[in-house]
Amino acid sequence: MKYLNFIFLCLWTVAINFVAGGITLTAGPVTCEYKKKDLDESYNIDKDTFIICSDNYCDIHGSGALYSDELLTIVKAGTYIVLGKLNGQLIIDTAKEDYVHLVMNGITINSSHGPAIYAVMANKVTITINGSNKLVDSTSYTLDSEGEPDACLFVDADLSFNGSGKLDVEGNFRDAIRCKKDLKIANGNITVSRSKKIGIKARNSFCIRNGSVDITSNDTGIKVTKDDNPEKGFIVIDGGKITITSGNKAIHSETHLTINNGYIDIKKSKEGLESQMIDILGGETHIVSTDDGINASKIVDKTQGNYYWYGSSGTDGSVYVNIIGGKTFITVQGGDVDGIDSNGVLYIGGNAELYGSTGSGSIYGNMAVLDADGVNAICANATVIATGRSSGRWKRNLLKRQRYQPPPPPPGGESHAVYQPYIQASISSQNPGTKINVLDKDNNIIASYTPITYFSSILVTSPKMVAGQVYTISAGSYNQAFTASAADNGSVSKPPSITIPPVIIPTTTIATTTTTTSIFIPKPKTVASTETMTSTITDTIGTTTTLSIVTNGAVINTTTVSSSIKTISNSSFKTLPITSTKTIDIEPTNTEIIDSITEDVTFVDATTTIESTVIATITTDYDTDETTITSTIEAPNTSTPIATTTIQTETPTSNNKSCSKFILERGYKCCSDNCEVTHSDENGDWGYENGEWCGCGEYKPSNCSQTILDQGYSCCSYNCKVVHEENKGESKYYWGVEKDNWCGCPLNNIRSGCPESITEKGYKCCSNNHCRSKYEDEDGIWSIENGEWCGVSLECYSILKN
DSSP states (O other): OOOHHHHHHHHHHSSOEEEETTEEEEOSOOOOOOOHHHHOOOOOTTTSEEEEEEETEEEEESSSEEEETTEEEEOSSEEEEEEEEEESEEEEEOOTTOEEEEEEEEEEEEOSSSOSEEEEEOSEEEEEEESEEEEEOOSOOOOOTTOOOOEEEEESSEEEEEESSEEEEEESSSEEEEESSEEEESSOEEEEEEESSOSEEESSEEEEOSSEEEEEESSOSEEEOOOSOTTSSEEEEOSSEEEEEESSEEEEOSSEEEEOSOEEEEEEOSEEEEESEEEEOSSEEEEEESSEEEEEOOOOOGGGTOOSTTOOOOTTTTSEEEEOSSEEEEEEOSSSOEEEEESSEEEEOTTOEEEEEESSSEEESSSEEEEESSOEEEOTTOEEEEEESOSSOOOOOSOSTTTTSOOOSOOSTTOOEESSOEEEEEEEEEOTTOOEEEEOTTOOEEEEEOOSSOEEEEEEEOTTOOTTOEEEEEETTEEEEEEOBOOOOOOOOSSTTOOSOOOOOOOEEEOOOOOOOOOOOOOOSSSOOSEEEEEEEEEOOOOEEEEEOOSSSOEEEEEOOOOEEEEEEEEEEOOOOOOOOOEEOOOOSOGGGEEEEETTTTEEEEOTTTGGGOEEEEEEEEOSSOEEEEEEEEOTTOOOEEEEEEEEEOOOOOOTTSSOHHHHHTTOEEOOTTOOOOEEETTEEEEEETTEEEEOSOOOOSOSOHHHHHTTOOBOOTTOOOOEEEEETTEEEEEEEETTEEEEOOSSSOOOOOOHHHHTTTOEEOOTTOOOOSEEETTEEEEEETTEEEEOOHHHHHHHHO
């Protein structure tokens, strides 16, 4: 019966169960669900626990975490933001039902006694990756009776990754990342720069939705090990980019491997993809291997003494490779090798494109590009170019899958069919890297491929081919015309209940584009922190609906992610004290009306009868290194000078770099002109340009006297010099001169006590320049400095109350 391909496609898409290795599997493809906790990247810098580590110490702001003897331990459910550098371990040891959200916001953890992160107990751990982070474990571990923990990042709970930052993991003892339950990557950029054994290992399942994974491992790249539960043991790739360089297998799962989308680049492996049921519906996959590019085989029943993952054949449909979408490139170099080795059914159809080559062997057979024990079918609408070293079928002894078990029933691997027009031919031997072009009678290229192995045989089929028409195969200097063969006919007796082909509907994807902008306020280039900065944006992840209909049944996966507000930046600053020294040379011109002279400030106190109506005017003469400011104080309705004060001081010029000197002192640069202020604190106004924080304009703080502002003057820049003090009741007002104009200085040179009601409780007064209110009660105004509550000074109090 014609269209044998449709019959066998139905074989695994209808709801028929198959028995394998003692468990019952249902044919795929399978899906992976992402829930709120998998996708939530939000945190609150003011409410969540904030942890800053510096080598052998961690400063904890909040509850739920402890630090002692190089161990940072999280003991309660909650969100924890960590940054800095820790020489030690991060331990998660909570109640079994607890959820821990760990925000890695620029943290490096170097462990000399086992894992860098060890989740001993929790229900679920979600790691949000922000900034650049690194985990390094030791080369020796102390293992329990089960041989655990054995990975740099070891989690005995469900584990999810999200975020837009980078995480580098080094597995120096065994595995790099290991999860004993379900592992999901919703987003983030994860690099396993070294793994002595397995790059990423999960017990129940592995799913990736977005982001990137780059693995270099001595053994397997990604592995899922659950083999006794038909609902587990799977891998689902919905998107993202996966790059693997492995010494053994690249991607291995026990039950199902489903590739819906994404980009997979297997640069080196012994076997590329391996599972019992493999479904490739989309994406782009590149495989370079020395054994099988893709291998499908039954789960081995280890209870029968067979500890090898070779498995038996499953020509009944319990084992299959189903490629119905995307682009797949396979290059296999070696002796006893296959491009695709299915110990069951091999089906290539839909809109799939497959390009495969082997360094030895043929197109079909036991050592070939396309090797299947059961039905081996290329169906309508698929594009396939396969190349080998010979056109014959190679025989081989039972040296591979069957070496460690009884021989299987006679395989169907010697039969194959192409159910659309095709060309299969021998050509002159070609070198690796020779491009193949297949041209129609009008010299239009209908298919092309560049194998990186030697080849002398070729199979080409395309939906653009017409039976009986002549096509030219061009490879290097070789050009030969071939007539396309008609599609194969065939019939099958099993299962007899399936007699008509189903309707094939192409995959349709409707997706929205999500743009996420991440800005991180860097840790200052000075030392520890006293104040934290926060910045927020709204991150909206769109709704993506993917409709994949393989046969007359449809599988619809819908994931909806609600909008969330996430705090994506934090930093901390050390406030530096400001010291100024003035030399005062005062010679009064009319001593009988001078009441007093204060010698440690730049101020002359005139008689009280005219104090309230004194008008200060200045004339300034500039010299190279200093300025002489001559102030003449005049009484109303008279031109008689009352007092003249001459002050020697530095020239009151503005910052020629046009931003706060406190920002410059911390190692940052000034922004460009007309920059946009994105954050302000006691150090100045901050902008963000070219991926770096910078000082934005001259900072004009608002904590100078309201009385000065009421007179029409503005506040000076933060680093102004006090040249005049004015008393009014219990308050003092401080004047400076900038750009030849009087202005009000903030309290940057003053430090005086805070209310006794605060110090009596054992708290300290805040340092100078610290006039930021966090909390107010009957004792006074409180702020936070160095992670501790402190009392705001009385001068700040008067300013804040104004």
